Amino acid sequence: MEKPEKRGMIDTWLDKHRSLYTAATRHDFVVSIRDGSVDLSSFKTWLGQDYLFVREFVPFVANVLIRAGKESGETSDMEVVLGGLASLNDEIEWFKNEGSKWGVDFSTVVAQKANQEYSRFLEALMSSEVEYSVVLTAFWAIEAVYQESFAHCLGDGNKTPAELTGACNRWGNDGFRQYCLSVKNIAERCLENASGDALVEAEDVLVRVLEHEVAFWEMSRG
Numbered sequence: 001m002e003k004p005e006k007r008g009m010i011d012t013w014l015d016k017h018r019s020l021y022t023a024a025t026r027h028d029f030v031v032s033i034r035d036g037s038v039d040l041s042s043f044k045t046w047l048g049q050d051y052l053f054v055r056e057f058v059p060f061v062a063n064v065l066i067r068a069g070k071e072s073g074e075t076s077d078m079e080v081v082l083g084g085l086a087s088l089n090d091e092i093e094w095f096k097n098e099g100s101k102w103g104v105d106f107s108t109v110v111a112q113k114a115n116q117e118y119s120r121f122l123e124a125l126m127s128s129e130v131e132y133s134v135v136l137t138a139f140w141a142i143e144a145v146y147q148e149s150f151a152h153c154l155g156d157g158n159k160t161p162a163e164l165t166g167a168c169n170r171w172g173n174d175g176f177r178q179y180c181l182s183v184k185n186i187a188e189r190c191l192e193n194a195s196g197d198a199l200v201e202a203e204d205v206l207v208r209v210l211e212h213e214v215a216f217w218e219m220s221r222g
């Protein structure tokens, strides 16, 4: 059984930025997957861009892993992040399979502006100047947006096309949901001990992740 969640900073911030959170997790592209009206060329665009994103996300998560070993209070924190890194290894394989299934040649896909900007943002977060609690808040938000979005495509009454349920299961499955909750709990614990300045920065970073996620979905419009 899951531990009952206590409300922390992240939930407070999500309430405050609810409409942006909804924009990130219920984007037209996601809704179109759920209702079956998705344009397959949009899906292919997303697939190619997300493959490039994931390649940039790996070093970011590796950086979180290193910091989890040094800066986290509990030994299990590192294992949670290691699990995330391991699933990225599977994810890259999954992308390659999907690429050939859909005829998307990743070697010719060029990162669009929103993707480049998101990568630059991730790189900035890898600086040792950025507090660990801030990095973890970003890490949680990045994962949680995909979890919430794709779980929505699998929810009751969905008309998600069969050939897209693999993508939805990848992030919408219950194991990924549990993993996101574990990351959230670690972030919340770190935020409890964070300075006022770090809290201001963490909220700002959360908002910026949500904005980057909206811009990322927007690329699927072509």
Ligand SMILES: Cc1ncc(CO)c(N)n1
Binding pocket: 050, 053, 054, 142, 143, 144, 145, 146, 147, 213, 216
């Ligand atoms: C844009 C984007 N955000 C988050 C994830 C993973 O959670 C992903 N694969 N791509």
